[in-house]
Amino acid sequence: MGRIFLIDLEGNFYSCKHCQTAFALVDDIISKSFQCKHGKAYLFDKVVNVSVGEKEDRIMTTGLHTVVDIFCVTCGSIVGWKYEAAYEKSQKYKEGKFILERYKVLGPDGSEYNPPQDDVEDA
Numbered sequence: 230m231g232r233i234f235l236i237d238l239e240g241n242f243y244s245c246k247h248c249q250t251a252f253a254l255v256d257d258i259i260s261k262s263f264q265c266k267h268g269k270a271y272l273f274d275k276v277v278n279v280s281v282g283e284k285e286d287r288i289m290t291t292g293l294h295t296v297v298d299i300f301c302v303t304c305g306s307i308v309g310w311k312y313e314a315a316y317e318k319s320q321k322y323k324e325g326k327f328i329l330e331r332y333k334v335l336g337p338d339g340s341e342y343n344p345p346q347d348d349v350e351d352a
């Protein structure tokens with residue numbers, strides 16, 4: 230176990246709400262229209278300073294996907310997931326892309342997001 234090497238991001242970025250580790254640039258957002266169990270989730274082209282979990286198949290409202298959970302490298306909290314593979318043709322654009330759950334991260338201005346209380350369907 231060595232010292233964790235963190236990548237610095239320049240500009241406006243989303244960061245871990247527990248330890249402020251930088252994750253992803255505002256400029257790398259592909260879509261803000263995702264929903265997860267805890268409200269809003271954003272699709273990013275690139276996310277840094279995360280480690281990945283085991284691959285698993287998940288059936289989402291948009292079909293079957295192979296995903297890995299992503300974790301903050303500094304504090305180990307789960308922050309979202311990465312799409313390894315999508316099986317529906319219309320969903321292929323998500324392959325290799327990342328979801329950050331909005332309530333897990335701080336916004337570029339340090340803002341927190343509180344998830345709605347009512348249950349929302351999986352992304």
Ligand SMILES: [Zn+2]
Nearest residue numbers: 245248301304
């Ligand atoms: Zn963290």
